[in-house]
Amino acid sequence: MRSFAKPLLEILAGIPTIVYGLFALLTVGPLLLKLFGQGEDGVFGLNWMSGATSVLTAGVVMGIMLIPFVSSLSDDIINAVPQSLRDGSLGLGATKSETVRQVVLPAALPGIVGAILLAASRAIGETMIVVMGAGAIAKFSANPFESMTTITTRVVSQLTGDTDFASPETLVAFALGLSLFVLTLGLNVLALYIVRKYREQYD
Amino acid sequence: MTDLSSSPTQPAAPENSLLTLNKRTKARNAAERRFKAYGIAAISVGLIMLLVLVTTIVSRGTGAFQQTFVTLNVELLESKLDKSGQRNIEDIKKVTTFGYAPIVKSAMKETVNGLGLQTGLKSKELAGLLSKSAVAQLRAFVLANPEQIGKTVEFRFLAQSRVDGYLKGRVTRESIENDKNISPEQLDLVDALVAAGVIEKSFNLDFILGSDASDQRPEAAGMGVSMMGSLFMMLVVLALALPIGVAASIYLEEFAPKNWMTDVIEVNIANLAAVPSIVYGILGLAVFINYRHLPMSAPLVGGLVLTLMTLPTIIISTRASLKAVPPSIRDAALGVGASKMQSVFHHVLPLAAPGNLTGTIIGLAQALGETAPLLLIGMVGFIASNAPETLSEGLLSPNSAMPAQIYEWAKRADPAFYERAWGGIIILLLFLVTMNTVAVILRRRFERRW
Amino acid sequence: MNTMNMMDKALNTTTTKIAARNVNVYYGDSHAIKDVNVEIDANTVTAFIGPSGCGKSTFLRWINRMNDTIDICRVTGDILLDGEDIYDKRVDPVQLRAQAGLVFQKPNPFPKSIYDNVSYGPRIHGLARNKAEMNEIVEKSLRRAAIWDEVKDRLDAPGTGLSGGQQQRLCIARAIATEPEVLLMDEPCSALDPIATAQVEELIDELRASFSVVIVTHSMQQAARVSQKTAFFHLGNLVEFGPTGQIFTNPEDPRTESYITGRIG
Numbered sequence: 046m047r048s049f050a051k052p053l054l055e056i057l058a059g060i061p062t063i064v065y066g067l068f069a070l071l072t073v074g075p076l077l078l079k080l081f082g083q084g085e086d087g088v089f090g091l092n093w094m095s096g097a098t099s100v101l102t103a104g105v106v107m108g109i110m111l112i113p114f115v116s117s118l119s120d121d122i123i124n125a126v127p128q129s130l131r132d133g134s135l136g137l138g139a140t141k142s143e144t145v146r147q148v149v150l151p152a153a154l155p156g157i158v159g160a161i162l163l164a165a166s167r168a169i170g171e172t173m174i175v176v177m178g179a180g181a182i183a184k185f186s187a188n189p190f191e192s193m194t195t196i197t198t199r200v201v202s203q204l205t206g207d208t209d210f211a212s213p214e215t216l217v218a219f220a221l222g223l224s225l226f227v228l229t230l231g232l233n234v235l236a237l238y239i240v241r242k243y244r245e246q247y248d
Numbered sequence: 249m250t251d252l253s254s255s256p257t258q259p260a261a262p263e264n265s266l267l268t269l270n271k272r273t274k275a276r277n278a279a280e281r282r283f284k285a286y287g288i289a290a291i292s293v294g295l296i297m298l299l300v301l302v303t304t305i306v307s308r309g310t311g312a313f314q315q316t317f318v319t320l321n322v323e324l325l326e327s328k329l330d331k332s333g334q335r336n337i338e339d340i341k342k343v344t345t346f347g348y349a350p351i352v353k354s355a356m357k358e359t360v361n362g363l364g365l366q367t368g369l370k371s372k373e374l375a376g377l378l379s380k381s382a383v384a385q386l387r388a389f390v391l392a393n394p395e396q397i398g399k400t401v402e403f404r405f406l407a408q409s410r411v412d413g414y415l416k417g418r419v420t421r422e423s424i425e426n427d428k429n430i431s432p433e434q435l436d437l438v439d440a441l442v443a444a445g446v447i448e449k450s451f452n453l454d455f456i457l458g459s460d461a462s463d464q465r466p467e468a469a470g471m472g473v474s475m476m477g478s479l480f481m482m483l484v485v486l487a488l489a490l491p492i493g494v495a496a497s498i499y500l501e502e503f504a505p506k507n508w509m510t511d512v513i514e515v516n517i518a519n520l521a522a523v524p525s526i527v528y529g530i531l532g533l534a535v536f537i538n539y540r541h542l543p544m545s546a547p548l549v550g551g552l553v554l555t556l557m558t559l560p561t562i563i564i565s566t567r568a569s570l571k572a573v574p575p576s577i578r579d580a581a582l583g584v585g586a587s588k589m590q591s592v593f594h595h596v597l598p599l600a601a602p603g604n605l606t607g608t609i610i611g612l613a614q615a616l617g618e619t620a621p622l623l624l625i626g627m628v629g630f631i632a633s634n635a636p637e638t639l640s641e642g643l644l645s646p647n648s649a650m651p652a653q654i655y656e657w658a659k660r661a662d663p664a665f666y667e668r669a670w671g672g673i674i675i676l677l678l679f680l681v682t683m684n685t686v687a688v689i690l691r692r693r694f695e696r697r698w
Numbered sequence: 699m700n701t702m703n704m705m706d707k708a709l710n711t712t713t714t715k716i717a718a719r720n721v722n723v724y725y726g727d728s729h730a731i732k733d734v735n736v737e738i739d740a741n742t743v744t745a746f747i748g749p750s751g752c753g754k755s756t757f758l759r760w761i762n763r764m765n766d767t768i769d770i771c772r773v774t775g776d777i778l779l780d781g782e783d784i785y786d787k788r789v790d791p792v793q794l795r796a797q798a799g800l801v802f803q804k805p806n807p808f809p810k811s812i813y814d815n816v817s818y819g820p821r822i823h824g825l826a827r828n829k830a831e832m833n834e835i836v837e838k839s840l841r842r843a844a845i846w847d848e849v850k851d852r853l854d855a856p857g858t859g860l861s862g863g864q865q866q867r868l869c870i871a872r873a874i875a876t877e878p879e880v881l882l883m884d885e886p887c888s889a890l891d892p893i894a895t896a897q898v899e900e901l902i903d904e905l906r907a908s909f910s911v912v913i914v915t916h917s918m919q920q921a922a923r924v925s926q927k928t929a930f931f932h933l934g935n936l937v938e939f940g941p942t943g944q945i946f947t948n949p950e951d952p953r954t955e956s957y958i959t960g961r962i963g
Binding site: 127135143148151152 | 762764792793794795796799800801802804806807808809810818819822823869872873876
Binding site: 052055056057059060061062063064066067068070071072109112113116140141142143145146163166167169170171172173176177197200201204205210218219222225226229230233234236237 | 276277279280282283284294297298301304305308515518519522523524525526527529530533534538610613614616617618619620623624626628651654655658666669670673676677680681684685688692
């Protein structure tokens with residue numbers, strides 16, 4: 046089971062983001078629009094969404110994209126918890142779920158937090174899904190049904206096509222790129238620090 | 249033994265018996281089942297998502313591998329194509345695609361009349377069932393075979409995308425109410441021609457091998473040229489990332505002193521592997537195009553950017569496989585008088601090669617599917633129409649790449665291109681899944697527990 | 699069989715805690731334990747000795763049903779705990795393990811505080827109704843494991859921070875906190891230095907008052923020091939079983955003699 050599921054997870058984690066982007070643009074977006082938009086014609090008669098591109102669309106698809114990533118990383122981490130701890134717990138008469146919840150998970154928690162941070166950093170830097178799914182309207186809103194923009198979308202829209210390297214737009218895009226780099230770098234340093242700290246505990 | 253079986257202790261007190269589950273154990277077992285159910289639920293949700301994704305891709309994408317063709321007998325009139333009758337290739341070249349249009353029109357008309365079909369359509373509307381590429385296809389044939397002028401030749405023309413969509417169910421009579429590209433009368437004729445076997449669907453090799461086409465001709469668009477673009481990028485990545493990555497890992501793992509410098513480098517490499525790919529795109533744009541003035545949109549630049557992106561992955565996996573070779577092997581080699589370098593190249597590296605290969609394949613697969621940096625260095629937004637013929641042309645002339653081509657199609661207004669995009673995804677995923685599977689199998693086969 | 703019958707007569711004054719009848723264990727095709735019959739008495743230390751791979755650890759794990767999870771593993775015959783077959787379909791291994799605690803070869807404290815390590819078993823089995831009772835159980839267990847004085851000031855410190863011998867005694871405390879009837883020890887001293895070993899051995903002797911102890915060991919000296927009865931396993935067979943003194947001074951089977959004199963194993 047495991048020897049089959051693990052490579053499958055890894056292969057799934059290797060699906061390029063353009064696939065998910067297309068999925069967001071052509072499948073999930075229109076589906077969400079049908080559910081939460083279109084007024085009378087929609088499934089619930091709601092009119093919350095005005096177009097298929099929205100933060101929700103991008104978010105849902107990104108969530109799907111990160112499932113194999115997070116589970117593969119967490120699996121590695123949970124697997125690194127020594128078998129002797131599991132045996133110890135089972136030998137005392139704990140059930141499997143008690144062992145998992147009270148011994149394995151607490152032991153693996155720091156590593157899992159690290160994995161989630163890595164996933165967050167990937168989500169922030171994700172480009173294709175937001176370019177294709179979240180729209181490009183720069184606005185500040187708490188409504189997930191509206192389309193909004195992200196750092197990566199701005200960079201793409203400023204720098205695609207013929208680029209004039211002296212223009213302010215280009216410079217803005219470079220600045221955005223720098224902030225993105227610093228932001229994700231910070232998250233990665235933190236996540237990797239936690240994961241490494243965790244690994245040392247059992248080496 | 250018989251006397252013994254009766255001698256053990258009296259049956260234990262009922263509440264202490266192992267044979268009856270006590271209340272607490274029952275409750276705990278129920279909790280166990282609930283916990284298992286949560287896990288199974290989570291897996292099911294994940295599997296359902298996967299299933300939806302796969303079925304979406306397959307159901308929407310397989311259409312791209314089928315295409316509607318119209319088979320016509322075309323009389324290549326000498327009076328139109330070669331007025332002089334000299335079969336002088338220069339003269340024939342002077343006739344533009346515009347000059348071929350009447351020939352196609354009349355061929356269409358004759359086919360319809362020949363089948364005895366009644367239609368009120370004008371000949372222009374009749375020819376409108378064909379792709380706009382039909383005249384170009386005809387002209388290319390004539391230029392290649394001038395001796396055929398004056399004869400009647402059978403051709404398979406692409407049908408225009410609405411007709412194709414109609415046969416695939418994408419276009420319906422309701423959906424074309426406001427469509428000026430096709431009318432209900434034309435669809436009536438299509439039905440009749442399908443019945444007569446003139447119009448038929450068949451396998452579309454051009455989608456796999458052909459080049460992209462303009463906005464007007466989704467039926468002619470193919471992945472072939474962008475596949476070449478991807479191939480040249482992968483060559484660049486392989487040629488640069490593998491030697492640099494392996495050399496860096498060998499130095500870091502075998503020769504470098506363990507001090508804060510190598511620590512910093514190690515942490516940085518791990519970080520770089522997780523930096524968003526678009527940042528590499530910005531870097532490539534600034535360094536290779538703005539500063540070094542390499543040509544925009546060239547697979548060489550794309551390859552360089554992807555090399556930067558893949559290097560950390562390759563270094564990390566190669567180092568891991570080097571680390572997995574036990575020190576006793578090195579000691580054994582050094583013990584019989586091998587130099588440090590000999591011990592690495594004769595013993596450690598061959599043992600680490602499968603891991604290194606796996607890492608390289610996974611890195612290449614990652615690079616093959618990457619889109620974001622390619623957008624920035626301009627590998628989208630134009631039509632890569634000709635397949636490159638030489639290596640330098642392949643590296644330096646503007647081209648697209650598979651994921652960039654898919655993105656390009658997804659952006660276009662005509663929904664006929666969406667089918668192409670899904671079809672492109674299928675091709676891309678076939679490549680990636682093959683590469684990843686090979687990597688997994690390699691690792692499985694050569695994995696060694698020391 | 700002859701030996702067995704003689705011993706039965708000699709020992710039927712004490713209560714039998716665990717009785718194994720014709721136990722055979724198979725791992726896939728290999729026959730790991732062959733037709734073992736053994737009686738383990740209450741309030742006695744029973745040692746299993748024998749060369750590596752002779753099946754003594756495997757047998758110990760079967761008493762606790764720790765091998766249940768291995769698919770290719772099969773067992774035939776009966777293992778009775780207090781006269782009840784522990785491989786009966788109605789027996790929940792969880793409930794069984796509460797009565798037969800297992801101490802492992804390598805100390806494996808949980809990465810939690812010392813207090814949480816000891817209170818883990820009583821908590822999952824619901825043995826304490828409130829905090830005060832739990833404190834009492836923890837203290838009692840640590841005292842019985844002869845480690846209380848060393849750790850009473852730092853019950854909140856992580857159990858992984860203790861020395862090897864302390865960790866192993868912590869694991870013993872953890873195992874006896876659930877008040878098992880049988881304490882199974884799988885080479886509990888093999889990862890410890892001589893001083894820590896001495897402490898644990900002393901402890902085992904004290905534990906005999908409350909539990910029936912089964913200890914698997916590589917060291918014949920250890921078996922001679924701590925046990926009252928000894929079973930010698932060889933190639934999956936139970937070769938000889940009897941009072942420790944008799945096994946070491948006057949073994950009946952030539953194989954036992956060769957082993958204890960150092961000619962095999």
